[in-house]
Amino acid sequence: MIIQRLDELAEVIEVPLATLNQHYLDTNFKLKVPVHFARQIEKGNLNDPLLRQILPSIDEAKSVKGFSQDPVGDLNANPIDSLLHKYQGRALLITSPQCDIHCRYCFRRHFPYEQAKKRHWQTALEHLASDNSIHEIILSGGDPLTLSETGLLELLRQLEQIPHIETLRIHSRTPVVAPERALKLDWLAALKASRFNVVLVVHCNHPNELSDETKTLFEQYRRADVTLLNQSVLLKGINDSAPILKALSKKLFSQGILPYYCHLLDRVEGASHFEVDDTPAWQIFETLRKELPGYLVPKLVREIAGEPYKTPIIKTL
Ligand code: SF4
Missing domain, CATH: 3.20.20.70 (Aldolase class I)
Known part of the structure; x- marks a missing residue:
């Protein structure tokens, strides 16, 4: 019911695992997405707006001034x-x-x-x-x-x-x-x-x-x-x-x-x-x-x- 592995996600959304891997970041805040949500993602679309919400991305590694671990106190x-x-x-x-x-x-x-x-x-x-x-x-x-x-x-x-x-x-x-x-x-x-x-x-x-x-x-x-x-x-x-x-x-x-x-x-x-x-x-x-x-x-x-x-x-x- 809940996907936590990249290969399982690749299968549901029909994007090659190698393609997903190029954008993927292994981080402490892991990939986690219910199958229901994953099925709402357009198949084959790496830029799908739902996929971008759940795929741990290499962009997350950027350190940007003003961004902190507890932004709302x-x-x-x-x-x-x-x-x-x-x-x-x-x-x-x-x-x-x-x-x-x-x-x-x-x-x-x-x-x-x-x-x-x-x-x-x-x-x-x-x-x-x-x-x-x-x-x-x-x-x-x-x-x-x-x-x-x-x-x-x-x-x-x-x-x-x-x-x-x-x-x-x-x-x-x-x-x-x-x-x-x-x-x-x-x-x-x-x-x-x-x-x-x-x-x-x-x-x-x-x-x-x-x-x-x-x-x-x-x-x-x-x-x-x-x-x-x-x-x-x-x-x-x-x-x-x-x-x-x-x-x-x-x-x-x-x-x-x-x-x-x-x-x-x-x-x-x-x-x-x-x-x-x-x-x-x-x-x-x-x-x-x-x-x-x-x-x-x-x-x-x-x-x-x-x-x-x-x-x-x-x-x-
Ligand atoms: S935005 Fe809400 S549902 Fe999503 S990870 Fe944070 S607390 Fe959980």
């Missing part, structure tokens, strides 16, 4: 190992060190997940219970939907015992990249029965990532009364064009999802080749604002370490 924002508390009223729980996919631009690609294992949940839950300013808990990771269904149900049960938490937000890329792994029927039933407002924020960067399978999955989440939003990252050579982002917004909406954020790249070491500058980003969004209704235009933002909210990108022309 996560390491200074965790009062205890598995909890990040950056924004007022909301806290983020690192629920799992795993993702079903390794996105090459990931801002947490260097995060020390081994320090945020499940054994710390209890401390995190105690911290949440003691701070009644927190009304929303965000399950993040890694990816929370890589947890077992039993683990998710237990976590939900424990969170429901904290009376001041009203909203449960789940950040996950799994529904898009491996929809079969996000279809957990007991979990969906528990969400529907939960006292929480439940929000699922998926992560999709290109319309080609959405499929009939994702559509069916999102129908199930909507039936469980889950609000569906999307966040994306603006990535050079992948989705840095108005027609692609317009198609993405329309396809998301056709699957019941509203665009929420489009992030400028977090300047993480190894991802400099994906960066889009502010001016072209703004120009793309000017076109989107003209051509789409407001509810289909995501907020263009950048995360700046230490800021109390995500910073909107303003006109710099």
Whole structure:
């Protein structure tokens, strides 16, 4: 179900292994891609926008000034190992060190997940219970939907015992990249029965990532009364064009999802080749604002370490 070897990927996408090898970089943040996502890649196309998101590339070896291992200040924002508390009223729980996919631009690609294992949940839950300013808990990771269904149900049960938490937000890329792994029927039933407002924020960067399978999955989440939003990252050579982002917004909406954020790249070491500058980003969004209704235009933002909210990108022309 999950590809972790280059020869397996070469077979699915029908690109010769020798060709892939010319572009491949062996790095600590290894190749990892679900078969479902790999099948969405156009066969034989080395420049496919989905392939570029997952192929460890020799471009990652470049050392570029201003790119660091912790670009958004996560390491200074965790009062205890598995909890990040950056924004007022909301806290983020690192629920799992795993993702079903390794996105090459990931801002947490260097995060020390081994320090945020499940054994710390209890401390995190105690911290949440003691701070009644927190009304929303965000399950993040890694990816929370890589947890077992039993683990998710237990976590939900424990969170429901904290009376001041009203909203449960789940950040996950799994529904898009491996929809079969996000279809957990007991979990969906528990969400529907939960006292929480439940929000699922998926992560999709290109319309080609959405499929009939994702559509069916999102129908199930909507039936469980889950609000569906999307966040994306603006990535050079992948989705840095108005027609692609317009198609993405329309396809998301056709699957019941509203665009929420489009992030400028977090300047993480190894991802400099994906960066889009502010001016072209703004120009793309000017076109989107003209051509789409407001509810289909995501907020263009950048995360700046230490800021109390995500910073909107303003006109710099
Ligand atoms: S799914 Fe999210 S956390 Fe995991 S590698 Fe991709 S961007 Fe990073």
